[in-house]
């Protein structure tokens with residue numbers, strides 16, 4: 386048997402001003418292209434990734450495995466057409482050469498310059514080329530599901546966690562079901578549905594209510610074998626596209642269809658009934674800092690979720706850092722702040738040099754009418770690093786992250802990590818690789834939303850969420866939604882479901 390497996394991951398924030406060329410999928414790679422073939426297999430085997438699960442399943446099945454491409458980029462604006470065509474071309478070529486099954490690890494919220502639905506377009510092309518090919522698709526919890534995606538897939542599963550710590554397990558669930566279908570044991574059918582709601586990313590985690598009840602039910606039903614797979618997708622709200630929303634996907638054998646349809650309706654009805662619990666209320670920054678200053682012990686993790694990289698944030702909005710300085714917080718580690726020009730200037734100045742620089746604020750956010758505003762900072766260049774470290778927390782365990790050349794700027798009250806490539810702070814390695822011990826600090830001011838919980842929550846004495854400005858702001862009224870379906874909750878707060 387010959388299997389093809391590939392990864393194509395991008396969560397597109399259509400409001401983000403950050404471009405997404407092919408190079409964004411190949412950070413630190415001189416070729417400018419994402420890994421493929423034996424390099425991808427060697428690099429991902431044993432990691433907590435979807436592709437690692439597909440590699441293991443192919444080995445178990447004694448199948449030859451072809452990996453035409455495996456790449457992902459940090460969330461940002463729409464993916465360049467050339468980048469999408471590179472992924473699509475590589476995967477279609479591999480399928481064209483002949484295979485018995487295709488295993489895809491996709492995000493589910495990719496928007497390209499030409500397609501609102503990157504994954505749907507990819508799957509539509511594959512299906513046109515290979516109408517009978519069995520296709521397993523594992524997806525991120527933030528998938529905005531589309532009819533094209535569902536129509537082309539044989540099996541689909543999504544992460545049950547946020548922070549996402551079940552990447553390997555999710556692909557294994559999809560892959561195992563497809564292998565059973567290949568053996569002729571089952572004939573999977575997909576039953577699915579959607580509710581017109583933008584769930585807030587701070588209120589949608591399956592570890593918290595209201596999603597906990599809903600996801601627990603889906604997982605329990607799958608574990609009991611009443612259906613083959615059951616997944617609920619919170620959806621990604623920072624996308625001005627027609628297919629946003631909360632989705633349930635049930636993969637069922639032929640005899641389970643009626644049960645699967647009932648389960649789908651129960652999951653979706655429960656989410657809709659509790660829709661108000663998926664809304665997040667922001668508070669002013671000054672109030673959050675005032676609260677942080679009353680807290681005893683440390684580290685106190687201050688989370689700037691309005692400029693969250695893994696939702697498309699520019700990672701250079703300085704308002705929360707400026708407010709921390711204004712409020713007189715000390716003994717802080719901050720960052721990373723994305724500012725390649727500042728990194729260059731500080732590397733040139735050299736370790737030990739005293740510098741006064743304009744930090745961050747280089748990116749304007751026209752979709753929100755926000756101008757980039759740098760912050761004047763003075764301090765000592767403490768360290769220069771290559772920005773690379775291996776993840777040890779439960780999310781993406783074992784993979785190497787790359788912030789590019791990074792610098793620690795010590796202002797006396799804060800050690801600010803400044804990086805050259807955008808990357809969310811979710812693993813303690815972000816500070817430790819730069820000689821900053823996070824457990825020894827009173828405050829850690831990071832740009833994240835939910836993924837920091839994978840690495841930082843275990844050491845956090847307290848967590849304080851900061852509603853700073855940026856393209857991942859929690860205030861939906863700042864976003865000009867023009868292409869989402871209306872009515873849509875909570876944009877249309879009093880809406881009723883049409884039946």
Ligand SMILES: [Zn+2]
Nearest residue numbers: 525526527549
């Ligand atoms: Zn996600």
